[in-house]
Amino acid sequence: MTTHRIAVLPGDGIGQEVTEQAVRVLRAVGKISGASFEFEQALVGGAAIDATGHPLPPATLELCKKAHAILFGAVGGPKWENVPHEVRAERGLLAIRKELDLYANLRPATCFSMLVDASPLKRSVVEGTDIMVIRELTGGLYYGEPRGVERFADGGARAVNTMVYTTREIERVARMGFEVARKRRKHLTSVDKNNVLVVSQLWREVVTKVAKDYPDVTLDHILVDNCSMALVHKPTQFDTIVTENTFGDILSDEAAILAGSMGMLPSASLGGTVGLYEPVHGTAPDIAGQGVANPIAAILSAAMLLRYSLNMVREADRIEAAVQRVLEQGHRTRDIAGPKDKALGTKEMGDLIVQHVERG
Ligand code: IPM
Ligand code: MG
Secondary structure: OOOOEEEEEEEEOHHHHHHHHHHHHHHHHHHHHEEEEEEEEEEOOOHHHHHOOOOHHHHHHHHHHHEEEEEEHHHEOOHOOOOOOOHOOOHHHHHHHHOOOEEEEEEEEEOOOOHHOOOOOOOHHHHEEEEEEEOOOOOOOHHOOOOEEEOOOOOOOEEEEEOOOHHHHHHHHHHHHHHHHHOOOOOEEEEEOOOOHHHHHHHHHHHHHEEEEEEOOOOEEHHHHHHHHHHHHHHHHOOOHHHHHHHHHHHHHHHHHHHOHHHOOOEEEEEEOOOOOOOOOOOOOOOOOOOOOHHHHHHHHHHHHHOOOOOOOHHHHHHHHHHHHHHHHHOOOOOOOOOOOOOEOHHHHHHHHHHHHHHH
């Protein structure tokens, strides 16, 4: 029997609390399915800066490269706001994405029917929303050269970031978009700023060319400003979205609101040989250490890990069904609780989901 080696990188803030619950759920999956998991934990982000001075210590990167999949928490926080830019906690995450060539970031935004009222948007707008945002993750402004700040003698300065994409980078993420759309409702929307940016003109050209290989998928193009409006106006018009790094960062946060809470949203970063799975939410310094964070995004990330890295589809379904059932029974953490609900803590919510996974 193969042992699935999972690198566990809880990171900072609530990352530590929610990742623990996701690991418990995977252990429960091991118990019922007979699959064998080996979890090895490593430092990343602020926790790694404190211990080693670097947000991604070489030992952590080595562990990730040897693992079958990576379960990631979240990085960053006020404590590390003032460290030099190149060793900020966030750099740890950006370096892993690049080192492992994780060029496609899948962020589902599903509005669970029992949580419709947790969204600040009207029921008539969000009901039925089921979007998969695919964000390009290793190119564009985040990594483009040249970049940097030039300081002038008169006290002024000039700062540069570069949005750059090659045909190959666009093509591979576009293919991922079409493949994913094919398994969903066969509708892909490519988001760009084609009316202003030459990078977007190339983006649109390449995506249109790739579409020829996917005649069964309907492709449309939308400008990023318009997309941002449409997401809160008529989100049900979208199925699968594919876009470049920065647009995807912004739009996926916006889409998160459709699902009621950031605390509900998992993600998968794919492309290289090892996939990385992390909740979309950050470290939430305001509630860190209180045991009240919603572990569902982390737990659903573990389900994505089973689905995409280990091909354990039935077990992934089982976790998603367990989450669904716990929510149906009315259990809520603070972020999704209505005025009359009793809010559960992180561990209590984890306990319930583990129980349902074990019971099936
Ligand atoms: C995200 C985050 C990261 C990003 C930060 C923490 C570097 O916002 O995963 O969306 O900008 O990619
Ligand atoms: Mg973001």
